[in-house]
Amino acid sequence: MGNPGRSNNPEMNRLPFRTRSLLARLLNVSDSSRVAFGHNATHMINLGIRGLVRQGDRIITTSMEHNAVSRPLRYLEKLGIIELVILPCSTTGLLDSEDLRHALKQQKTAMVIVNHASNVTGTVNDLTAIGSIVRDYDAYFMVDCAQTVGAFPIDVEKDCIDVLAGPGHKSLLGPTGTGFLYVSHRTNPEPLIFGGTGTRSGLDYQPDEMPDCYESGTQNFHGLAGLEAALQYIHSRGIAAITQRKKELCTWVLDGFKNIPGLILYGKTTPENRSPVFSVGKKDVDIADIANALLDDYGIITRTGLHCAPWAHQTAGSYPMGTVRLSPGLFHTREDIDMMIEAVDSVFRKMK
């Protein structure tokens, strides 16, 4: 690829532009310059939060957030910069929009930050409803869409989203090391990283233009090339068809899990507004034993523990042990799911 990014090869500008345009189209962003790329969702969430909060701001978030959101917020709270309000969600992970309205009524709030779906329970929040309430109170609406972008429809206009951060490597099907941030024309976060952008090089100061102002340093062009191909696939298959497939996966797994003795499922037991991540456990059984048996006997890779989301496990009732999380993807078939259910059934019956 030559000298990445800063060489005289115009393709190194065209590649991120094409990827940006494809992503903007997926999110109904009319001006693709409002989409910036970075290393991952955590990087982009930090940019959104650190770039927007000001001394004395009141920030509302939920009890289902990932550490990518909770840790920067807790840090700013500890420094005395923000007042943090954490709204408790239901045990399935759903935010009650009336709780949000009540919290917004109490005091002027600078920003509301929620995830679109929980990485622990898979519960998908109604962004349109939440965004509309947040806009009523003139706060910024920031969404962590790590679990949903590429799998569920997101419309930044309809959902009144001001800041949206996500990874390239999950449901967008791109490589790791890619993430993005959308910022609306209402917002202009301060950059997190300053330096060479390949533009306005004679200036001592960071350029103001989007997306250059957030893309200092050499970009992950190989990653963006992979993400471009992934986005082309998503557009060709269609987000509605992908969402439908995710619902089918949920239906198959939830039906299968119903009959497994002793299986505790954290999260919704119905497939509507649910992403296919399934956090499970069994009373008095170490989740590591379950995960080891699934891997050793069936080659099924799971993730155990708190999934970088201790607040969510506290809300769901699975803290401090955590859960075993199974997360089938878009390319798994009905046969794969049947095999997984048989494996889980067999392992759970053996675990006393």
Next chain:
Amino acid sequence: MNRPEHVVLLMQSVHQHMVLEEILDRLKIRYRTVVKPRQLGSDCGMAMRIDTADLDRIRQICEHEKLLVFGVFFLVDNRWEPYLG
């Protein structure tokens, strides 16, 4: 002064340059993306060489698409001068 055959456009940002490229590709208007001449700034940026005959149409496109043209230049006696035509 005779009208130059080509002029060079400088856009406000690389992103806007890319947007313009996409539009010109679609409309089959000829252009060439070139390294920004050093005399026109110390940026590591790019410039767009177009046929002068297409300049008015491209300006209209930029206005319609809210793309900011930073400057239009032409080469005379090995010096880049603003093109006011």
